[in-house]
Amino acid sequence: MLSERRAAILRLIVSDYVESAQPVGSENIVRRHQLEVSSATIRNEMARLEEEGFILQPHTSAGRVPSDRGYRYFVEYLMPDEDLALQEKRRILHQFYQATSEFHEWLGLAASVLARSVRNIALVTEPSEPGARVKHVQIVFLTETSALLVAVLQDVKVRERVMTLTEPVDQETLTQVASRLNDALRGADAPALVHAAHRLEGLEGQVTETLLRIVEEEDAGQHVHAHMEGVRELLAQPEFHPSEKMLSLMDVLDERRLPQALPIRELPEHGVAVVIGREHSQERMREFSLVLARYGAADGPGGCVAILGPTRMQYGRAIATVRYLSEIVTGLMERLYAS
Amino acid sequence: MLSERRAAILRLIVSDYVESAQPVGSENIVRRHQLEVSSATIRNEMARLEEEGFILQPHTSAGRVPSDRGYRYFVEYLMPDEDLALQEKRRILHQFYQATSEFHEWLGLAASVLARSVRNIALVTEPSEPGARVKHVQIVFLTETSALLVAVLQDVKVRERVMTLTEPVDQETLTQVASRLNDALRGADAPALVHAAHRLEGLEGQVTETLLRIVEEEDAGQHVHAHMEGVRELLAQPEFHPSEKMLSLMDVLDERRLPQALPIRELPEHGVAVVIGREHSQERMREFSLVLARYGAADGPGGCVAILGPTRMQYGRAIATVRYLSEIVTGLMERLYAS
DNA sequence: GGTTAGCACTCTCAGGGCGAGAGTGCTAAC
């Protein structure tokens, strides 16, 4: 434990440094906080604090900076037990009342509020539970030899998977299978599914095994998705030496509507479109170039493959790669929608 | 149209500048490409190119840099019609054979391959189709007064939504409603749903309206999600003046397993955990701090709310905000799982 | 013994000066 005075000094160093991002010196500390002692005394104490590893000096003749250990001590013993002002709480809560009622979007909102509130990166993960269980199953006809398995898990999570079938079936059969499995597998977790998979045969067995794989992946936390916000806030902090151009890129990326900003509709049927710098309709994109291509069948569903970079770009290579990947994805999709 | 020689010079300027990120000068251009003419000639031509707006000078006595118009001309007329080497194509294709068979993940893979291949940001959107149609509907019992609507759209997209019901129902009823709606609404698009919503009453009407809202949102492209990769690649380019610390942050973020890296299991039931700098088990996180809290009921599903930033952080504020938001999310979740 | 004034010392940082280097445009001759 630190003596009371040393602790007080450490507290001041931490809070000043957090605020200014500048190493804090003994002289400054007395001046800013009107301490009753002289800077020499502070210096003596600081020397001790440094010996014990709570603070460190970037170089001689610089002020002190808290070490990890210093921060830890601060968090553990020195930090005022802060709580948000009532007003701020109300402001935050308010935003949740206005939003949609989709839980998923609430999480995104939480991340966004958090990031803006503390000017750092905020992460909010989707909920998950160790022992995933099947709540409901549905199988949808796609083609004669493929079907979409939709599984609702106990914690209101929906997982889907395309299955390739060994023999042709119709929706009627699929619905019946789903109905039987719903009775048999309600509330089943991984071990129960293993058991059931041994017992069941044919289509039912195949579906059960797919369910098992879904549940196992869930248990392994493989698909835990996190909403991330505030990268721009963080990179704007002085320790990252932010450059003008970098921040303007971050602005473009933080824009939630980036995918919508892609001029997909204007794409030629085949081939690659290039938008360079000031040709962009959006102000923010004026420093960047975009190389993009559509994928998917001409009259069917489709999306786009794109590259975003500075106007200084290897256009030839970019175009060739975008084109090739859009072809690959188109191929994959044809296989999925089958024929 | 540019004269042949001027076009050739523009091409050299573009390709040299793309490679080096340095303004290119007349002397250098003749030396590097062993031109038959002198630098003075090049200078004359360059002066013309600048007059016509194809290139520009950052300042007197700097070399020339292509303008947006210059790049455009390059892309339109000067660019060699590049195609990827067969070997490279094979390398790319190979990765698609190894991966899972989930279309969604293929798109992520495409983005990742693209980003690494051209060292820029890659975007790949999920497929979408202008006139969304309902393919299959399922309704899952959650609580007496809430149900989960799962809709499969024509283009194999699954959308879910929690519905609050006006009167208590059981799974039996829900299944019947779903079955009737599946017959009535197969292949329905937005206008058809509007029509049906008018005709149908009670629970069926409510579900149809929810479906309508889902389809409308889909048509508006509101949920077009894009896989984004390669932010780090791009920020490492010289025009962004990348700093050491920034790149190390990007490394942490590009790590796909970031959510898994959060030590959720070790979280206390209530309260907030703080991990500072070198306390992290992961090498890469050593320069950063993490403030995190669990949300969700103690024995039910849950996730985590976290802040990631440099060790220089307003811990007090961060802790208070994380705590408050985890409480809010916990509350929302309780309402969802109801009681 | 703790505190402090005084002081010599160290190191960074911003600014100025300077020369090298790169690049330009112009002119006159080929």
Add this chain to the structure above:
DNA sequence: GTTAGCACTCTCGCCCTGAGAGTGCTAACC
């Protein structure tokens, strides 16, 4: 139309310097 030559401009890296900030030590003081 091309080019050698030249004067000119501007950046950039380097060095130097002085100011400023900060430190540790010592000796005196309470």
